[in-house]
Amino acid sequence: MxxxxxxxxxxxxxxxxxxxxxxxxxxxxxxxxxxxxxxxxxxxxxxxxxxxxxxxxxxxxxxxxxxxxxxxxxxxxxxxxxxxxxxxxxxxxxxxxxxxxWSTYIEPIKIDDLTDGGELYQFVRLGKGCLSYMVMANGEAAVIDAVRFTDVFIDFAKEKNVTITHVFDTHLHADHISGGRKIAEITGATYYLPPKDAEEVVFDFHDVLDGLKVQIGSVNIEALYSPGHTIGSTSFVIDSRYLLTGDILFIDSIGRPDLAGLAEDWVDDLRTTLYDRYRELIDELIVLPAHFMIVEELNADGSVAKRLGDLFAENHGLNIEDAEEFRKTVTDHLPPQPNAYKQIRYVNMGKLKPNYDEQTEMEIGPNRCAVR
Incomplete structure (x- = not known):
């Protein structure tokens, strides 16, 4: 057998x-x-x-x-x-x-210890390339870019004896269904979403604005407006050491600007974020993206993380000096749209409520959030 x-x-x-x-x-x-x-x-x-x-x-x-x-x-x-x-x-x-x-399995991996006993975990969804995060300190926890399998995060918080108090999405996702709002509903946490991505959502949320600061125990989370993948895309600096880039910057690529049909409009925002806003940050920040594209991006421990200064040196998308060449590279090298991405956006707006099997079918297939 x-x-x-x-x-x-x-x-x-x-x-x-x-x-x-x-x-x-x-x-x-x-x-x-x-x-x-x-x-x-x-x-x-x-x-x-x-x-x-x-x-x-x-x-x-x-x-x-x-x-x-x-x-x-x-x-x-x-x-x-x-x-x-x-x-x-x-x-x-x-x-x-x-x-x-395979599409649904999630592996939690510890990234590091943070200030005063805090911890940072990355949740790696290997079959879909999705990366979610949990910051915990002094009995509190924040979840960033949670996928739809809410029990994974809620059970992990219980196991660690922390209470989820804040939930963030870096942007309105189009390749997978967010679990952020549901986690907030179940735990009573505050749910945050960039307002520029949320003009069509049909539920209440708290605004993620540039410079927003949230304390999780002794650990500081600060929002950095970083549009380009979407018009509301927002990064988070954790404990002054980690940069959660959402779908703007990956280890081996950069984010695509077209999932709302606005590539020509958003490509300049993408360049400004990558070539101006991020270059004002210190090279020692460790980049933690919301997705990975290929298995070679995994580190020896299974995590997906790399120093920002190394990405400035190695990532092709960060080294296109001519603005017109950048525009052409971004708009001419887009992979196929994610499976059911329009429906997924509507789900994440609260406009569609598919059942579990329908959600699974929507998400089948690879991650396609990056420029090739």
Whole structure:
């Protein structure tokens, strides 16, 4: 009987940089669009319907010196193929819940200790490239850019014996459904959103304005208006040491300005943020983005973080001197729009209320918040 591996088990193999061979039995288009990424993973994509008569012909393509995982969309096909491989004497596991479960798994990683016993955690959603944060100190906690799986954050706060008092979104998200407002409703925390992104929202919130300062115990959180990905995009400086950039600046790229259909209008804001506002900050700040694009951006501990000064030196998007060339680079190298991004924006405005399965379908697929 083939073994079931959980998304958490696969996540550890990604983070620990282990070898793995993945037989992905989804169709070619789905595989090429989005797959489980690991620095030492190898892949074979054969749609399951091509294997219904047997797996004998693909056995020579599957190495025997590393673990084998079969993956499909929701689990059923991978169970069948894994069992067929086992019948041929090849040990195989399948991903429980398929890519659907991979899309939802979140791994909390400690980033650092903060002032007077405070702590900063990054929540890494490996299958979607989403990064959320929790700042905690003196029994209080703030959550930034939470994804929709609110129990992860609420349970983690309980485990750490802290009360969530503040919840922030750096902008109105378009590639995933925010859990920020729901966390605030459940915990009684104050929910903050940049007002320039919130002209169409249908719920109450507190404004995130440039220079806003919030204390979480002994830790200071300060807002820095940084438009460009959206017109309201706002970064946060944590404890004068960390820069949460939202979807404006990533480790290997920069944010795209077009998810509200306003690329030509917002590209100048994006350049001003990256080339003026951020350059006024100290190089020693550690950048913590709201997304990552490729698995190579992960550090050895699985975190996604890098010194701002290093990004000024290494990130191509921060080194385009000519403004017109920057504009052309940004507007001409945009990847496909995220899956269901218009509906997701409406959900985050409070205008749509899809059920759990509908939310899952909206979010299926890779993160596409960056300029290529």
């Amino acid at each position: 083939a073994k079931a591996w959980t998304a958490a088990q696969v996540a550890r193999k990604v983070i620990d940089n282990e070898q793995l061979f993945i037989l992905d039995v989804r169709n070619k288009e789905a595989f090429e669009d989005w797959k489980i990424e690991g620095k030492q993973f190898e892949y074979l994509n054969i749609p399951y319907f091509e294997l219904l008569d047997g797996v004998e012909e693909i056995l020579p393509q599957i190495p025997t010196d590393r673990e084998l995982l079969v993956v499909c969309a929701k689990e059923g096909s991978s169970v069948m193929i894994a069992q067929m491989l086992e019948a041929e004497g090849r040990e195989a596991a399948y991903l429980a819940g398929g890519m659907k479960s």
